[in-house]
Amino acid sequence: MKSKVLRIVLIAVPLGCVVFFLYMTFFHSSYEHPGRYVYMDHCASCHGEKGEGIQQLVPPLADADMARAQFDSLPCWIQSGMNGPVVVNGRTYDQPMYPTTITDIEMTNLLNYLATEMVHTDRHYKSEMVEQMMRSCRR
Numbered sequence: 403m404k405s406k407v408l409r410i411v412l413i414a415v416p417l418g419c420v421v422f423f424l425y426m427t428f429f430h431s432s433y434e435h436p437g438r439y440v441y442m443d444h445c446a447s448c449h450g451e452k453g454e455g456i457q458q459l460v461p462p463l464a465d466a467d468m469a470r471a472q473f474d475s476l477p478c479w480i481q482s483g484m485n486g487p488v489v490v491n492g493r494t495y496d497q498p499m500y501p502t503t504i505t506d507i508e509m510t511n512l513l514n515y516l517a518t519e520m521v522h523t524d525r526h527y528k529s530e531m532v533e534q535m536m537r538s539c540r541r
């Protein structure tokens with residue numbers, strides 16, 4: 403009797419673990435990049451949840467050629483805001499982007515999120531690097 407219970411436990415527990423693991427791996431994609439939260443809080447209202455932009459008013463970030471070509475300028479653009487016309491994927495936009503105040507860590511997560519999930523470039527940042535980049539445009 404005792405050994406039967408033990409055998410069931412010995413089978414059920416590992417089996418449960420395997421099922422749980424498979425479920426988490428294939429069906430439960432709740433993982434969010436930490437930079438996604440920063441993006442949703444500070445950028446999505448203008449640039450859109452998927453970086454699609456708003457018609458002629460706000461340029462897209464998803465596969466944006468300008469952001470990809472000048473990715474290292476993003477910390478200063480975000481921190482100081484932007485003014486004057488920009489050309490993104492062949493279209494001209496000319497509305498001001500206001501400065502955004504976020505911490506070095508938030509900026510680092512945001513840049514890494516944008517690089518891998520939205521702009522699609524192989525840039526990768528560490529917070530010390532970003533801190534320096536942000537300080538260099540605080541003039």
Ligand code: HEC
Binds near residue numbers: 441445446449486495
């Ligand atoms: C109030 C609306 C608004 C918010 C909020 C905003 N932007 Fe912008 N963004 C703009 C506009 C408008 C432009 C075009 C600026 C110009 O014409 O000089 C722009 C331009 C840009 C560009 C350069 C053009 C491109 O599409 O590659 C980047 C990169 C960018 N924004 C990133 C961000 C990020 C990252 C955030 C969040 C931290 C953000 N923006 C928040 C409105 C906004």
